Amino acid sequence: MFRRRRRGDDASTPADQGPDESAAADGEPAPDADSAGDTDRTGGPYDASEVDMQEARSGRIDLGGLLVRPAPGMKLQLQLDKRTGNGTSVLLSTDEAAVQLVAVAAPRSSGMWEQTRLQIGEDAKGRGGRSEEANGPFGTEMRVVVPAQSQEGKQVFQPSRVSGIDGPRWMLRATFLGKATTDASVFQQLVDIVRQTVVVRGEAPMAPGDVITLKPPEGGQGEAETSQAGPSEDGPLQA
Numbered sequence: 216m217f218r219r220r221r222r223g224d225d226a227s228t229p230a231d232q233g234p235d236e237s238a239a240a241d242g243e244p245a246p247d248a249d250s251a252g253d254t255d256r257t258g259g260p261y262d263a264s265e266v267d268m269q270e271a272r273s274g275r276i277d278l279g280g281l282l283v284r285p286a287p288g289m290k291l292q293l294q295l296d297k298r299t300g301n302g303t304s305v306l307l308s309t310d311e312a313a314v315q316l317v318a319v320a321a322p323r324s325s326g327m328w329e330q331t332r333l334q335i336g337e338d339a340k341g342r343g344g345r346s347e348e349a350n351g352p353f354g355t356e357m358r359v360v361v362p363a364q365s366q367e368g369k370q371v372f373q374p375s376r377v378s379g380i381d382g383p384r385w386m387l388r389a390t391f392l393g394k395a396t397t398d399a400s401v402f403q404q405l406v407d408i409v410r411q412t413v414v415v416r417g418e419a420p421m422a423p424g425d426v427i428t429l430k431p432p433e434g435g436q437g438e439a440e441t442s443q444a445g446p447s448e449d450g451p452l453q454a
Contacts, residue, residue, distance in 0.1 A: 290308050
């Protein structure tokens with residue numbers, strides 16, 4: 216099903232069964248994310264061109280721009296832009312942990328994650344928090360702590376781990392929250408969900424940074440929440 220080349224493989228040798236068919240819509244080869252900067256897509260997440268879409272939809276929730284496979288018992292919440300009605304991000308959560316996924320269009324020739332990390336750092340500083348770069352499961356990640364308000368109205372400091380994964384003409388941003396920032400096994404469970412995600416960018420022209428539109432899942436799988444401007448692209452989402 217998956218035809219992703221692994222780091223160091225010869226370009227003519229498939230990593231799994233079948234040829235590597237990752238290509239841009241105009242026929243030019245899509246850039247390999249392993250050479251796109253400080254990210255590593257070995258083992259996923261995947262581009263729609265790298266999978267059998269019929270098989271990929273089996274067992275996953277179809278959100279249009281993303282196919283996701285949440286763990287049993289996990290809640291799915293779609294964030295909608297009130298002005299357009301379009302889905303902008305999805306939050307997959309348990310009682311104690313969550314991961315927010317946002318997919319955006321990216322330039323063909325280079326990754327966006329390096330620039331996005333700078334924006335995350337500036338935003339954290341502007342909010343009175345702090346951030347630092349560290350090694351993560353997808354390459355360089357950002358570890359962020361910012362002030363937030365608890366349900367009781369008290370000021371607390373909210374930690375998050377933010378990964379950016381550069382793919383062919385897209386970047387998937389995963390923000391890990393709650394217990395995922397302190398419990399390795401919970402974090403790994405959410406990492407596995409991110410790895411199983413398929414990004415469906417489509418062939419329409421998009422400006423770098425444009426959010427890849429999501430749609431509510433069929434059959435009432437999850438719930439939708441509207442917001443005036445959609446989720447922040449520069450800071451963590453409060454779960």
